[in-house]
Amino acid sequence: MSNLDAAQLTADLIRCPSVTPEEGGALVLLGDLLTEAGFEVSRADRAEVSNLVARWGQKGHAKTFGFNGHTDVVPIGDANAWSVDPFGADIKDGILYGRGATDMKSGVAAFVAAAVDLVKDTPPDGAILITVTGDEEGPALHGTTAILDHMAQEGEQMSVCLVGEPTCPNEMGDMIKIGRRGSLTAWFTYRGIQGHSAYPHRAKNPLPAMAKLMDLMASHELDQGTDHFDASTVAVVTMDTGNPATNVIPAECRSTVNIRFNDAHSGESVTEWMQGLVNQVIDETGVLIEMAVKVSGESFITPPGDLSDLVARAVTAETGRVPELSTTGGTSDARFIKSHCPVVEFGLVGKTMHQVDECVPVAQIHQLKAIYARILSDYFAA
Structure with missing residues (x-):
């Protein structure tokens, strides 16, 4: 049985210094991994921004589950204020430290690991489309918008999409974003x-x-x-x-x-x-x-329904919590995807994102992968 270690993949991604708009090796790493797993990988680079699109399964399949995320990170700020190397991916007492640990290399690692395990162990009747940008933390002019333009040109279509941004304010599983102001x-x-x-x-x-x-x-x-x-x-x-x-x-x-x-x-x-x-x-x-x-x-909402129910059931099964459906917080790349297909967001607790000594519990990364894996399994079983 396949078991791609999402925490190790997070650490590998943290070691890629991908401060917007630098690719830093993160998308190359993901592209190689996904290609090896049988995904068809392409790049949707535009201007100085690097973007990745990876599909497993038939193009245009009526049951195509999409994941979206980013590997670019904000600057570290004062390096002397950090107690660890911001790109060292140190683990102390079960906590993984580094820029992007929370926002959102762990989310990308978790959904990539969940997808790779699924297609290797129980190939679904459908397709999985993974899109990762290097321009979410910056101007966002040539990131997910470039990916969507590339997909339109190539005839790629997601049926639904989950953005792996940190969404939980306090505890793992306490919030799903179904829209944004x-x-x-x-x-x-x-x-x-x-x-x-x-x-x-x-x-x-x-x-x-x-x-x-x-x-x-x-x-x-x-x-x-x-x-x-x-x-x-x-x-x-x-x-x-x-x-x-x-x-x-x-x-x-x-x-x-x-x-x-x-x-x-x-x-x-x-x-x-x-x-x-x-x-x-x-x-x-x-x-x-x-x-x-x-x-x-612009403001948008994916009305509560099949997609939010699918994600909520998986979250409750893995965490025991019933997530709140929320539209709070800032903007995310879901604002671009909402015109392509129904989209919701679910990810880690975001308390340390953009902070000095940004970090995430290793156990939380494994839990997030389990949630994404259950979402995929339930989606293709329906």
Whole structure:
């Protein structure tokens, strides 16, 4: 009986220094392993980003289970703050340390190991499609989007997809993500007239306009939540003047907001709301205000049903917990996959992701592999 060690594979991946957008050897390692296991492996590289697509079974099979994940990681920060080598994959007292241990080389290792064991031991009547990107932690312009473009060109189609991001806030098995809020960032530039602070009537101060606009946005309640989503939020993340002088009214200042919005809104509707407030403040103050907007992703949900039930049953069987179906948290690459097929997310406890001394219990990696293996077995048995 095959038994690919997911914890050892996680350690091998951690030793690949794949800080976005560097491939670091991680996808080469996975490609070789999957090829040996009988998967048809191809690359969907674009720009400076490396991406992998691996399929076992018939292309276009009506029963194709997809896994998605990433091997790129965030920078380590201050190397001296780490108690271990960030890319050393040290194990201490049953805990595996290293950048990407939680987010999300362990998730990738667990679903690859589960898939390899299944096709070697009990080849299913169907197909498995594994997609791994090197651009999830970065701009995400040439990662999973490039993979989906490649799949469209090659006639590859997932029936359903599970993204292996860390989803559990406290205990293994306590949460499945069935959607995500949308994310939007807006940058504002305010232009007035510089002058002496003793003669404010000779200047046009942009700072009160900035304060007014930011207060209007931050104090506004966009909604009180919807059936599957928490209330939308507006966060003022920076307000800058760059003015070191106390006797000068600056000519220009800037501010930025980040908005996480639920399915009561779209990126377009939120932008229209912001533009209305901008126009209001311009009329009231005479200060010119320019706005630039980037929508990182629209809100989406995979309604509770067959896919979430499949994952939840496996989680409960392996952990004894009934997972909450949630749409909380930030964005993930599921926002791209949702237009391709039904998608949910399930993975490890994410408490240490992006932190110094990022780590994961080795036992948790084995448990995650067991959950993924049960999901695959149950999916193809149905």
